[in-house]
Amino acid sequence: MWISVDDVINFHGLKPKHLNLDKDDTTTLEEIVSGWIEQSQDLINMYTNRNYTDTTVRPAVQNICLRLTSNMVRLAVQNRDSPIIKVNDWTIQSVPSDIFTDDLKQDLKPFIKDSSTEPNSIGVYAITGEDVLL
Numbered sequence: 001m002w003i004s005v006d007d008v009i010n011f012h013g014l015k016p017k018h019l020n021l022d023k024d025d026t027t028t029l030e031e032i033v034s035g036w037i038e039q040s041q042d043l044i045n046m047y048t049n050r051n052y053t054d055t056t057v058r059p060a061v062q063n064i065c066l067r068l069t070s071n072m073v074r075l076a077v078q079n080r081d082s083p084i085i086k087v088n089d090w091t092i093q094s095v096p097s098d099i100f101t102d103d104l105k106q107d108l109k110p111f112i113k114d115s116s117t118e119p120n121s122i123g124v125y126a127i128t129g130e131d132v133l134l
Contacts, residue, residue: 002041002057003066005033011066012073020080033069040068043100049113064107071099 016029045051
């Protein structure tokens with residue numbers, strides 16, 4: 001993983017109770033956060049048209065992964081607490097589900113791999129045979 005479970009827990013101040021887990025259930029909390037990190041990594045790889053690995057990912061991309069995962073945490077906590085937001089006396093709405101926000105996409109812009117400028121490898125096959133006189 002590009003970032004650790006502890007990075008996310010410390011960055012967000014996440015505790016098991018925030019996800020309605022038992023107070024001491026850190027194992028389940030870590031499993032949930034680990035899954036969110038993997039999902040964040042996959043979203044970033046798909047968005048940038050890359051296949052970053054733990055050894056090739058840059059610190060800036062790690063930071064974006066941390067923030068994206070934190071957005072997942074925030075959404076999960078908000079949905080569990082109250083999935084409905086009161087805007088004013090007459091309007092209510094549900095918690096917005098966008099986690100891959102425009103600011104994260106903007107920060108990823110320099111890392112997007114444009115496949116249209118990549119050289120294409122072209123395979124050339126030669127068909128050989130006996131010379132035939134007509």
